[in-house]
Amino acid sequence: MNAIEMKNLTKIYIKKRLLKNKKFLAVDNLSFNVAEGEIFGFLGPNGSGKTTTIKTLLGLLYPSAGECFIFGEKVPSLASLSKIGYLPEIPYLYKYLTAKEILSLYGSVSGVPETVLVKRINEVLETVKLKTEKDTRLGEFSKGMLQRVGVAQAIIHQPQLLILDEPFTGLDPIGLKDMRDVILKLKAEGKTVFFSSHIISEAEKICSRVAIIHKGKLLRIVEITRIKPGSLENIFIDEINKAEN
Amino acid sequence: MKNIFQIMRYTVKENIRHKIFYVLILFAFAIIGADILFGVLAGDEQVRLLLDMGMVAIEIFGLLVAIFVSVSLVLEEIESKTIYLLLSRPIKRTEYILGRYFGMILTVGIGLLIMVVVHLGFLLAIGWKSELAYFYSIFGILLKIILISTVALFFSLFSTSSVASIVFTIFFWILGYLGTEIKFLSSKMVNIFLKAVIKFFFYIIPNFQYLNFRDRYENIDYLMLVPITYTLVYSIVCLILCSILFSKKEF
Numbered sequence: 001m002n003a004i005e006m007k008n009l010t011k012i013y014i015k016k017r018l019l020k021n022k023k024f025l026a027v028d029n030l031s032f033n034v035a036e037g038e039i040f041g042f043l044g045p046n047g048s049g050k051t052t053t054i055k056t057l058l059g060l061l062y063p064s065a066g067e068c069f070i071f072g073e074k075v076p077s078l079a080s081l082s083k084i085g086y087l088p089e090i091p092y093l094y095k096y097l098t099a100k101e102i103l104s105l106y107g108s109v110s111g112v113p114e115t116v117l118v119k120r121i122n123e124v125l126e127t128v129k130l131k132t133e134k135d136t137r138l139g140e141f142s143k144g145m146l147q148r149v150g151v152a153q154a155i156i157h158q159p160q161l162l163i164l165d166e167p168f169t170g171l172d173p174i175g176l177k178d179m180r181d182v183i184l185k186l187k188a189e190g191k192t193v194f195f196s197s198h199i200i201s202e203a204e205k206i207c208s209r210v211a212i213i214h215k216g217k218l219l220r221i222v223e224i225t226r227i228k229p230g231s232l233e234n235i236f237i238d239e240i241n242k243a244e245n
Numbered sequence: 246m247k248n249i250f251q252i253m254r255y256t257v258k259e260n261i262r263h264k265i266f267y268v269l270i271l272f273a274f275a276i277i278g279a280d281i282l283f284g285v286l287a288g289d290e291q292v293r294l295l296l297d298m299g300m301v302a303i304e305i306f307g308l309l310v311a312i313f314v315s316v317s318l319v320l321e322e323i324e325s326k327t328i329y330l331l332l333s334r335p336i337k338r339t340e341y342i343l344g345r346y347f348g349m350i351l352t353v354g355i356g357l358l359i360m361v362v363v364h365l366g367f368l369l370a371i372g373w374k375s376e377l378a379y380f381y382s383i384f385g386i387l388l389k390i391i392l393i394s395t396v397a398l399f400f401s402l403f404s405t406s407s408v409a410s411i412v413f414t415i416f417f418w419i420l421g422y423l424g425t426e427i428k429f430l431s432s433k434m435v436n437i438f439l440k441a442v443i444k445f446f447f448y449i450i451p452n453f454q455y456l457n458f459r460d461r462y463e464n465i466d467y468l469m470l471v472p473i474t475y476t477l478v479y480s481i482v483c484l485i486l487c488s489i490l491f492s493k494k495e496f
Contacts, residue, residue, distance in 0.1 A: 096259055
C-alpha cells in the first residue's frame with residue numbers, strides 16, 4: 001500500500017480584494033505516490049509549493065481540486081491524521097510549557113494511552129537527548145533544543161508516516177548528522193519518511209526517491225540508485241533551468 | 246471528551262502562567278486604594294461604597310479580562326502558528342474550539358474567585374455582614390462573562406484583526422446593557438426597515454438585563470431559571486457558529 005497517494009492535487013490561494021479577487025496557483029495538478037517504508041524527498045526552490053502541499057496533506061489547507069490519501073484514508077480526515085507525525089520548519093511550540101508537559105499534551109491528543117504515556121515520553125526524550133531538561137520550560141531552550149523537542153513531538157505516538165518540513169534548515173553540522181540519524185532510524189523501524197528540502201546533498205544521502213517541483217508543478221521523480229553519486233544537485237538545477245526557459 | 250479536557254488544561258496553564266495574574270494584582274491594588282480612600286471620605290457609608298465599588302470593579306475587570314483572553318484565544322495561536330501542531334493531530338476542530346473556550350472560562354472563573362476573595366476580605370474586615378444577594382450578584386457577573394466571552398470568540402473567528410474583534414465585542418457589551426432602550430426605540434420607529442434593523446439588533450445582542458442582579462441588589466429574584474437558560478442557549482448558539490466558522494478556516 002502507498003503511504004501517500006496524490007491525484008491531481010491543485011491549490012489556488014484566493015486573496016479577497018474589494019473589487020476583484022486575486023488568485024495564485026500554488027500547487028498545479030500534482031500527482032505522485034510515496035511507497036510504504038521509503039524515505040522520499042520533496043525538493044524545490046523557495047516558493048515552489050512544498051509547504052502548501054504538506055499543509056494540504058495535514059488538513060490545514062483544503063485542496064482546490066484533486067485528492068490525497070494517506071495509507072488509503074482520504075485527506076482531510078481524523079483517520080489519516082492519526083497515522084502522521086509532523087515536524088514543521090520552525091518548531092512552533094508553547095514556550096510556557098515544559099518539555100514533559102508538551103509531549104504529554106501531544107501524546108494524549110494523538111491517542112497514546114495514559115497508561116503508557118509517561119514511559120513513552122521518557123523514551124522519546126532519551127532519543128532526542130533531552131531527558132535532563134524534561135522539566136524546563138521551552139522558553140528557556142536554545143534553537144537546537146527546540147528542534148529536538150519538535151522531533152520528539154512528531155514521534156511520540158509512533159506514527160507510520162513522518163512528514164518533515166525542511167528538517168535540515170538552520171542546523172549546524174552536528175545537528176545535521178543527528179537529524180539524518182533520526183530519519184534513518186525511523187526507516188529502519190519500518191516508518192515512511194516524507195520530507196521537503198532545498199538542501200540537495202542531504203536528500204541524496206538518505207532518500208530512495210526524490211520529487212523535484214517548481215512553481216507548483218512536478219518536474220521529475222528521481223530514483224537515487226539510478227543516478228551517479230553526487231549528481232542530484234546538477235539534475236535539480238538542470239530541471240529548474242529547463243522549467244524556467 | 247478527552248481531547249477537550251487536554252486542550253482545556255493547557256489553555257488554563259497558558260493563561261495562568263502568562264496574563265491573568267498581572268490583572269489580578271492590579272485589581273488588588275485598586276481595591277486597597279479604594280478602601281483607604283473611601284474610609285476617609287465616606288464616613289458611615291464606607292461599607293455600602295466598598296460593596297458597590299468592589300462589585301463594579303470585579304465586573305469591569307472580569308469582563309475586560311474575558312474579552313482580551315477570548316479574542317486572543319485562537320488568533321494568537323494562528324499568529325504564532327502553534328495551532329499547526331494541534332490541528333495536525335487527530336482532533337476535531339470543534340473539540341479544539343470547545344477545549345480552548347472552556348479553558349478560558351475556567352481561567353476567568355478562577356480569576357473572578359480570587360477577586361471575590363480579596364473583596365470579601367476587605368468587606369468583612371470593615372464589619373460587613375454577609376448577604377446572599379452578594380453571591381447572586383457575583384453569579385450574575387459570571388454569567389455575563391460567559392456570554393461576552395462567546396461573543397468575543399465569535400468575532401475573533403469572524404475577523405482576522407484582534408483590534409476589530411475587541412471593538413465589536415465592546416460595542417456588543419455596551420449594547421447589552423441597553424436592551425430595554427433598544428426595544429423601546431424599535432417600538433417608536435415608523436420606518437419599517439429601520440424598525441426591523443433595530444429589532445434584529447435587539448435579538449442578537451446579549452441581553453445583560455436578565456443577568457444584572459447587582460442593580461437589583463435589594464430585590465433579587467432568586468429563581469435563576471431564566472438567566473441560566475438564556476446564558477446557556479445564547480452561548481450554545483454562539484459556539485455552534487464559532488465551530489462552523491472555524492471548520493472552514495485554512496491555516
